[in-house]
Amino acid sequence: MSLHLDRESPIHRLSPEVKIVAMLLFTVLVVSTPRTAFAAFGGYLLLLAVVAVIARVPAGWLAKRATIELPFVVLAVALPFAGRGERVDWLGFSLSVDGLHGAWNIFAKGTLGVLASLLLAATTTMRDLILGLDRLRCPVVFTQIMTFMLRYIDVLADDARRMRIARLSRAYDPRFLWQAKAFAVGVGSLFLRSYERGERVYLAMLSRGYTGRLPAVSDSRAPAREWALSATLPVATAAILAVVLARGM
Amino acid sequence: MTGSASSIIGMTPALSITGLRFAYPDGREALRGVDLSVAPGERVALLGPNGAGKTTLVLHLNGILHGGGGRVEISGMPVAPGDRAAITEIRRRVGVVFQDPDDQLFMPSVAEDVAFGPANLGVRGAELTARVDEALAAVGMTGHRDQVPHHLSFGQRRRVAVATVLAMRPEILVLDEPSSNLDPASRRELAEIIESLPVTVLMVTHDLPYALELCPRSVILDAGRIVADGGTQALLADRELMAEHRLELPFGFDPAMRRG
Ligand SMILES: Nc1ncnc2c1ncn2[C@@H]1O[C@H](COP(=O)(O)OP(=O)(O)OP(=O)(O)O)[C@@H](O)[C@H]1O
Ligand SMILES: [Mg+2]
Numbered sequence: 001m002s003l004h005l006d007r008e009s010p011i012h013r014l015s016p017e018v019k020i021v022a023m024l025l026f027t028v029l030v031v032s033t034p035r036t037a038f039a040a041f042g043g044y045l046l047l048l049a050v051v052a053v054i055a056r057v058p059a060g061w062l063a064k065r066a067t068i069e070l071p072f073v074v075l076a077v078a079l080p081f082a083g084r085g086e087r088v089d090w091l092g093f094s095l096s097v098d099g100l101h102g103a104w105n106i107f108a109k110g111t112l113g114v115l116a117s118l119l120l121a122a123t124t125t126m127r128d129l130i131l132g133l134d135r136l137r138c139p140v141v142f143t144q145i146m147t148f149m150l151r152y153i154d155v156l157a158d159d160a161r162r163m164r165i166a167r168l169s170r171a172y173d174p175r176f177l178w179q180a181k182a183f184a185v186g187v188g189s190l191f192l193r194s195y196e197r198g199e200r201v202y203l204a205m206l207s208r209g210y211t212g213r214l215p216a217v218s219d220s221r222a223p224a225r226e227w228a229l230s231a232t233l234p235v236a237t238a239a240i241l242a243v244v245l246a247r248g249m
Numbered sequence: 250m251t252g253s254a255s256s257i258i259g260m261t262p263a264l265s266i267t268g269l270r271f272a273y274p275d276g277r278e279a280l281r282g283v284d285l286s287v288a289p290g291e292r293v294a295l296l297g298p299n300g301a302g303k304t305t306l307v308l309h310l311n312g313i314l315h316g317g318g319g320r321v322e323i324s325g326m327p328v329a330p331g332d333r334a335a336i337t338e339i340r341r342r343v344g345v346v347f348q349d350p351d352d353q354l355f356m357p358s359v360a361e362d363v364a365f366g367p368a369n370l371g372v373r374g375a376e377l378t379a380r381v382d383e384a385l386a387a388v389g390m391t392g393h394r395d396q397v398p399h400h401l402s403f404g405q406r407r408r409v410a411v412a413t414v415l416a417m418r419p420e421i422l423v424l425d426e427p428s429s430n431l432d433p434a435s436r437r438e439l440a441e442i443i444e445s446l447p448v449t450v451l452m453v454t455h456d457l458p459y460a461l462e463l464c465p466r467s468v469i470l471d472a473g474r475i476v477a478d479g480g481t482q483a484l485l486a487d488r489e490l491m492a493e494h495r496l497e498l499p500f501g502f503d504p505a506m507r508r509g
Contacts, residue, residue, distance in 0.1 A: 127357060200352040203313050207345045208413065209337055209369035 005122040010229075011055035012123045015222035016132025018230040023120045025234035030112045033241055035105035041112065043240035047233060048115050057122045066114050135221070261325045263289040263421055263449040264310065270473075271305055271317030279305040280317065281473035289324075289420075292443075292450040294460035294481060297470035298495035303453045304348065306470065307423055310451070311343040312336050324420060341370055344419030348426045348453075350406035354398035359390065359409050362398055366417040384416035385409075388442055404435035411442065421449045428456045457485055457498055469494055 011019070026044075033040050052062065124132070133142060264287040271280040279302040287293050297303050308314040309321055312330040321328040323342050329335050347353050356362035363381045372380060385391045388408040398406060407427065414422065427443070428436045436456075440463055443450060454460050460467055461481050469477040469484065471494045477484055484490065485504035491497065498504065 125357070197352065200347065200349070201355055203308065204345075204347050204353045205355070205365075206313055207311050207340060207343075207347075208366035208417065209340045210365075211333070211337070211369065 004125055005057055005061060007056045007123075009055045009123065011051065011119075014123075014226050014230055016124050016128040017135045018222045018226045019120055019124055020129070020132045020136060022230040022233045023116050026116050026237050027113050029234060029237045029241060030109055030116075033109075034245075035101055035108070037241070037244045039247075040240050040244040041108045043244070044112050044237060045115075047236055047240070048112065048119065051119055051233065055119060055123050057119060061122070062115060062118055065118050066111070260288060262286045262322075263291070263324055264451065265320075265322040265325075266306075266309075267320045269306070269309060269317070269319035269321060271302075271309065271314060273305075279473055280309070280319075283319070283470070283473070283475055285468060285475060285478075287421075287449060287451060289449055290447070291466060292452070292464045294464035294467040295451060295453045295470060296455075296457070296460060296467055296484075296494075296496060301470045302473045303470055304425055307345060307425055307451075307453060310421070310423055311340045311345055337370070341417055342420045344414035344417055344422050346410050346414050346422070346424045346427060348429065350403070350410040351399075353410040353413060354406060357397060358394070359385070359396050359398055359401070360394040362409065363394075363412050363416045366413055370417065380416045380418070384412040387415055387446070388412045389438070404431050404439075407431060407435070407439065408442070411439070415446070419448060421451065422446065423451045423453075425453045426455065427452060428454060428459045457496065457504075458502055461485060461504055469496070471495075 026047075030041075030044055033044075052059065121129075264285070266283055266285040269280050269283040270278075272278045283302075283306060295303055295306070305314065310323070310328070312321075312328045315328070315330045323339055326335070326339065326342070328339050354362050356365055360381050363384050364377055367377055367380045381394070382391070385394055388411050390405065390408050390412060393401060393405065393409070398409060401409065407430075411424075411427075422443070424443070427439055431439060436459070440459065443452070443463055450464070452460070452464060464481055466479065467477075467481040467484050468475050469490070476494060477487075477490055482504050485498060
């Protein structure tokens with residue numbers, strides 16, 4: 001399941017660093033919104049929907065990938081039962097008000113955060129993300145870890161494909177459970193092979209003078225126009241928050 | 250079997266290795282005292298059976314592996330892995346083309362991959378574009394500059410791998426089994442490319458006719474030691490020596506029939 005959606009859109013064309021900053025500011029605003037400002041969360045969701053439409057990212061695509069949030073949803077469901085303090089009765093269940101609010105808090109903010117990250121990933125290639133972080137003077141450790149991940153993902157996918165073909169050409173039919181062992185062994189050796197391959201790729205990178213920073217080939221900084229454009233998201237978010245707070249929630 | 254062009258008096262060797270030793274962390278001794286000197290402009294083939302230590306030796310030439318003892322110098326400059334600026338200069342001077350082009354190519358387009366090395370050296374803008382164009386032209390891949398490397402044929406990827414190194418304008422080109430997996434036409438074209446380059450070449454190969462074609466001089470590495478050093482034709486014609494080090498000529502190939 002790839003996180004990047006190769007489309008032609010104004011959002012895809014933005015420089016990675018402006019998108020990263022917009023996404024971060026949006027997330028910070030979302031997280032700092034009081035959990036009872038229900039209207040604000042609705043407004044945020046609407047904003048993201050507008051971004052998704054401009055970026056031509058289908059809702060189904062987002063929904064499928066948003067399932068990574070599932071553990072948090074489970075946690076959110078469990079909280080109202082576990083919470084302490086004032087309780088309300090609902091369909092015979094005794095629920096904690098604090099817990100309910102806590103659950104809503106996690107669910108709403110988690111969902112918005114995940115959606116925003118997914119939109120960023122959908123519209124920015126992995127390499128551009130790294131380049132963007134690099135331009136934002138993100139510590140080398142982070143960009144390096146991401147560079148490695150980027151490399152391993154390709155390597156893994158490629159090796160997995162080749163090993164599958166090798167298995168199939170030796171008449172391996174995974175429909176039979178007792179043959180699943182070959183698959184398990186395959187996963188193990190896939191890991192080892194990818195690791196070794198990754199090592200060799202890294203050595204080849206070092207040989208070409210790699211020192212931990214990806215060279216910014218086109219030394220072009222994002223133009224002010226792009227910064228202004230992408231500022232729309234956090235500014236609109238802040239506006240919603242201000243309005244909702246001023247109205248006394 | 251000694252004596253070579255590198256002993257020309259008064260010339261700093263392009264590559265000089267003395268007493269090089271190396272053991273992998275698991276204790277396996279891969280190099281047990283290697284001495285080798287290569288003169289500027291020379292083309293030398295590094296022959297030897299599987300596991301002889303050829304790739305290990307190659308990784309010492311630009312300071313990727315080190316610490317086992319001995320000394321490596323590139324045009325008089327010692328390969329000192331501790332010194333960051335020095336090692337960058339060494340990696341500019343020594344271009345290594347790895348055995349598997351898939352290890353070497355990882356950027357999303359051919360042009361970006363070729364630009365990676367010189368960009369690491371601080372080359373930017375028009376100069377960078379010029380380097381990329383020049384390197385791609387040298388290997389005849391100009392028409393593929395915007396393609397994804399994974400989508401190229403093996404022979405094309407090998408050529409791009411050579412271009413990624415050429416773009417750094419190395420003084421020494423080190424190739425690890427450049428002709429493996431190439432079809433005869435690609436193999437010949439690569440030979441033409443290598444022959445046309447005005448650089449010192451150290452070529453690891455199991456393809457003995459290729460060594461004879463491209464390299465007037467050969468050295469044989471076996472069990473971590475240089476066991477022979479001399480004219481390629483003379484080495485290949487020495488049946489006893491060849492058999493002793495598991496080197497076999499292809500069926501019907503007679504080294505004396507080729508140029509001397
Ligand atoms: N990462 C490693 N860890 C431990 N031992 C290694 C490692 N890489 C290589 N070796 C061992 O070091 C020795 C020399 O390996 P090297 O790869 O240099 O051989 P080679 O001459 O390049 O062989 P080939 O012709 O098969 O490519 C071998 O015995 C090999 O098993
Ligand atoms: Mg090798």
